[in-house]
Amino acid sequence: MTAKSKGEEQRVTKNESGIQRLLEIMAKLRDRETGCPWDVEQTFATIAPYTIEEAYEVADAIDRGDMPGLKDELGDLLLQVVFHARMAEEQGAFAFADVAAAISDKMTRRHPHVFGDAHVEDAAAQTVAWEEHKRRERESNGDADRSALAGIARGLPEWQRAIKLQNRAAKVGFDWPGPAPVIEKLHEEIDEVRAEFAASAAAPEDAQVRARLEDEIGDLLFVCANLARHAKVDVGSALRCANLKFERRFRAMEALAAADGTELAGLPLEAQDRYWDRAKAAERS
Numbered sequence: 576m577t578a579k580s581k582g583e584e585q586r587v588t589k590n591e592s593g594i595q596r597l598l599e600i601m602a603k604l605r606d607r608e609t610g611c612p613w614d615v616e617q618t619f620a621t622i623a624p625y626t627i628e629e630a631y632e633v634a635d636a637i638d639r640g641d642m643p644g645l646k647d648e649l650g651d652l653l654l655q656v657v658f659h660a661r662m663a664e665e666q667g668a669f670a671f672a673d674v675a676a677a678i679s680d681k682m683t684r685r686h687p688h689v690f691g692d693a694h695v696e697d698a699a700a701q702t703v704a705w706e707e708h709k710r711r712e713r714e715s716n717g718d719a720d721r722s723a724l725a726g727i728a729r730g731l732p733e734w735q736r737a738i739k740l741q742n743r744a745a746k747v748g749f750d751w752p753g754p755a756p757v758i759e760k761l762h763e764e765i766d767e768v769r770a771e772f773a774a775s776a777a778a779p780e781d782a783q784v785r786a787r788l789e790d791e792i793g794d795l796l797f798v799c800a801n802l803a804r805h806a807k808v809d810v811g812s813a814l815r816c817a818n819l820k821f822e823r824r825f826r827a828m829e830a831l832a833a834a835d836g837t838e839l840a841g842l843p844l845e846a847q848d849r850y851w852d853r854a855k856a857a858e859r860s
Contacts, residue, residue: 594671597653597654597657598657598661598671601614601654601657601658601661602661605661605662605665614658617658617662618662619659619662622655622658622659622662625655626652626655626659627732629648629651629652629654629655630652632648632651632652633645633648633649633651633652634811634815635648635815636648638812638815656671656674657671660673660674684708685704685705685708685709688701688704709726710725710726713725713726723743723744723746723747724740724743724744727739727740727743732811734796734800734810734811734814735810735811737796737797737800737801737810738800738803738804738810741800741801741804742804751801751805753805754802754805754806757798757801757802757805758802760798760801761795761798761799761802764791764794764795764798765795767791767794767795768788768791768792768795770791771784771787771788771791772788774787774788775788823858824851824854824855824858825854827853827854827857827858828847828850828851828853828854831850831853831854832850
């Protein structure tokens with residue numbers, strides 16, 4: 576056995592023992608007699624929001640280039656998988672080993688160019704092949720939905736689902752030819768939102784008016800997502816950057832106000848705007 580293979584074998588053994596330890600910890604936490612009361616009372620539905628949150632925290636660590644943080648966040652995300660698998664095992668549905676086996680089978684099946692004799696030209700061709708594999712799998716599982724939009728999960732964050740819907744529609748030719756008409760549509764949607772705000776101001780208690788306003792704002796956001804898609808900009812990444820920028824500047828505003836011996840909460844909007852401008856100017860300098 577070579578030194579390299581010995582090292583690989585040691586890593587595999589360590590990984591297996593680490594996973595087994597985590598599974599045993601979760602089983603103990605979920606023990607009805609001696610476990611943690613909080614863990615015991617959880618369900619798939621109550622844990623799902625934490626699963627989504629942990630996935631976002633993984634993305635945040637990646638954005639910050641924080642490798643120690645990424646290690647911790649990936650552990651938190653793995654715990655979510657183990658938690659769900661343990662609850663399923665308690666119901667007799669499946670166990671963690673079944674989850675691992677299923678994804679291993681799926682990855683092997685969907686990469687015949689790696690694990691078989693198929694050939695793909697590049698990443699773009701592999702994306703097409705991947706979608707075709709998914710379509711065939713849905714059909715073999717009895718899914719009768721033949722729409723180009725079939726198989727797009729409803730549990731996705733809505734901005735992500737919007738992009739997937741738009742991409743699928745684009746594959747059959749239903750798409751704007753470029754960003755210019757999308758921008759025109761964006762202006763049109765803004766005008767419609769403005770009109771619904773005016774109607775809402777005139778009848779603030781009218782449920783139908785409020786529903787129309789929500790509908791128009793939804794259309795506006797959908798077009799914004801489409802514009803990002805045409806620009807090949809990731810919507811989630813763009814929004815995260817905007818959030819970070821706002822947080823950075825707002826905290827700078829608070830610091831500037833504190834240095835002047837005041838607090839933002841006690842200032843009129845005009846004075847707060849001046850601090851905002853100062854915070855922006857400080858970033859440019």
